[in-house]
Amino acid sequence: MEVIGGSKSFWLYSKARGYDLTHPPTPDSAPIYPRIPLETTTGQVTIDPSKAALVVIDLQNYFLSPLLGRPSKSVGFEIVDKLSEYAIPACRKAGIPIVWLGWGLSQQELDEMPPAIVKGFAADTNFEGPRKIGPLGSNIGPLEQEDGTVIEGGLVLMKDQWNSNFYPSLAEKAEPHDIWVYKNRLSGFWGGTGIEDKLKSRGIRTLLFSGANEDQCVAGSLQDAFTKGWDCLLLSDGTGTTSPEFARQAVEYNTAGGWGFLLTCKQLADGVNNMQVQHSASG
Template sequence: MTFTVFLSRLARRLVRPLSTTKVKMAGVGGAVPATAGAAAVIDGATTLNYISAFRLTSKDNQSSAVLGFEDNFWLWSVEAGFDLTHPPTPSSDPVEPRLTLQCALTPITVDPAKTALLIIDMQNYNLAKELGNHVKAYHDAEDNILKYAIPAARKTRIQIIWLTWGLTEADLEQMDPGVLRTFGWHSVRLDQPPPAPRPGEGARKDGERMNDKGLGEEIGEVTLENGTTVEGGRILMQGTWNAELHGPLAQAFTAGQTASRQDVRFHKNRNSGMCDKMTALTEYLEREQIKTLLFTGANTDQCVMGTLQDANLKGYDCVLLKDGCGTNSPEFAQLSAEYNCLRSWGFLSTCKDLATAAGVEVKNSSK
């Protein structure tokens, strides 16, 4: 059996027969058929008790649909794209206020009250030029976050969440070896002679060498651009200079403490801030009833995507703002993340599109 035939048979199984019961969809227009047993009529009103995990509205009417289940569903129409406002039921009145954001394949509509902008790992450790960080993609992302994403979030009262590495002694004691390798080793080209081994260390030919410093080790004194010096602190430990938000972003966070919707910050000890080992952010999102997450930060293909993928698997709506993300990986890593966020992991948009949706001036229209 060919792969094409397999997909065809699978699709026929997923698309279920539909009854003629109607469910009016807020903001979509008209009514769509519901699956058998999905709706109940109470006092003449149609209410939805269950929504199948996947369905088309009908074979002859594919202009609107409901996707999901009772506690987590989207509305869709050809004209409006995907409605991610999460009303109580598909027949509820449209959620207001709402914000329509243009994405790569389709527009989406979100409820600002249920939306958060995540700014991930934009710290001195990654961005400070005093530490030799000259990755243009990081600083381009920083500019777009400051000029467009943050002002748009402030104007529409989207929650801003700063998610950064911030280790404790307890974290170091329980750190997985894979994480230690990420920060403590670097690649060496196999076609080049290896560097001289350290005293007591035999030469290795595995293509990796230990860094001089790893997680929790002292950086030492750092000379800033203005000539003053600071203690860099232990790598990515809470309260150190290297783990603090980078200059202008730190100022934005401080300003956010008096915003109408106060900025919040969470520390993490893994690439993902929403993995099973990191529950504080997830608990906050559940408590605040936030459903939609807009992702920015560094590195796109590592900590940003790691958090985005965990969020997606937990049922959150995920949008990657590609011009607010940067990586020091090869270009194909950024492109792969963007490609997979077109549909598989959520939606793909930009900080500039968010600003446009919020009515924030965008001086340069190029994406």
């Protein structure tokens, strides 16, 4: 086995077995079990479920809900379907927690927001219907649901507002041991979100990234996590973007080529179904 990395953080590699991302204490330590073999676009990768987390980024009401004029058929719902069918059940089966990483600003963070980010949100025109959604922090006002009940949309992407809640069909899948993180920039690994301490306190080394937009908040978070030393795997059909196709291709090219590894939600589920456990010797 070839050692890739330094003495404090390394992978093991062999042509026959691919990349071992289980992070044993030393290169010659006994293999860690249980372990999950995953097929990726660049070969097999093995991870330790006790050191892994699924990161779901920005699949919030603001970005998905038709109540705000978002398209009822969008790439966001395709992502939700793939996560719900494959990735989330697989993680629950393997004991892998979910990191729910989404926008949720405080008033101080809003006051300190760089103008370029404010401009970026102002350029979002992916809304249908007459309702106009204002800038960050503005009041959305009342919204009538399909059953006729009225809810308050809240302040745009501020903490603890309806619009900043994760989309209901995903939020209902949350469990107590999951990790919730509010972010204040495109990258969730920037700006004092506390995500690094939360991950390190659980011994998490490997992150499976999903969410939207793939070339913006997902890529920003993945790049920062990669730079700071986490193992990064991107679920190609568990993320997407409204940007042109070349933007998605660039992210996936760089992920597979350098930032980490690329696989599908079903490949994650298949890997969990083939999870390897240690068998005691007989006799």
